[in-house]
Amino acid sequence: MILILFLTGAVFTDLYRDKIYNLWVIPGMIAGIAGSALAGQNELISCLTAIGITFAILLPVYLLKGIAAGDVKLFMSAASFLSVQDTMSCIITAFFVAGLISLSILLFKRNKKKTIHFAVPVLVSAIFTLGGVVV
Template sequence: MLTLLSGAAFTDLYKDRIYNFWLIPGFLVGVITAALGGLESLLAAMTAIVFSFVILFPVYLFKGIAAGDVKLFMTAASFMSVQDTFSCIILSFLIAGIISLFILIFKRNKKRTIHFAVPVLISALFTIGGTL
């Protein structure tokens, strides 16, 4: 999962996009890995995926994040529990807020966008690493 998130962060930073060729294989690996863990593991992964979609789709509708960011979270959720997914989402928005403050304070270009794959990667490292 960390390779997937790192690749998505790289393409988001340098191409301003999160490509589906990163997301689809990662999503499939997450779901297949969960399925190999049994029905309970598969249901937990699917619940986390649906949870991330339900939470983030309204944010997308209000232009808070892009569609690729929603898909990235859904892909990451296929590897995590619902609790870890929730922690990752909350921490990602906190990290993005901190990055936004730095941009507002130190950059003259106020219309700069946040590459949200970077906060997702950082929050996943903290969440999966057991820090949260």
């Protein structure tokens, strides 16, 4: 529930301010890491592994200007609440959702240079992953 709340806050700031603030990202990641630490050493290791893998996967995408730094940090914060497998599912689903949004923009909008607010696909993918829609 905490994950969905902090992702929803990031969506609002991304949509209305065109920025994902560290005010949403850092406390979210701290909460995820703290929750994992309270659950035991294995959960903490899994949490930190998910964060590290997320960074390793998304850094090249960021360097190629595929996503912004705030999006990478948002994914890392989300990963702090998820298992490694759920994190991978979330990343794949988010890029799929972003592709669908991009396709709809290309088909139905005149403004072809519109950017995607990537916090929206991250939230949708987290809901799908946590809800068991995506495995």
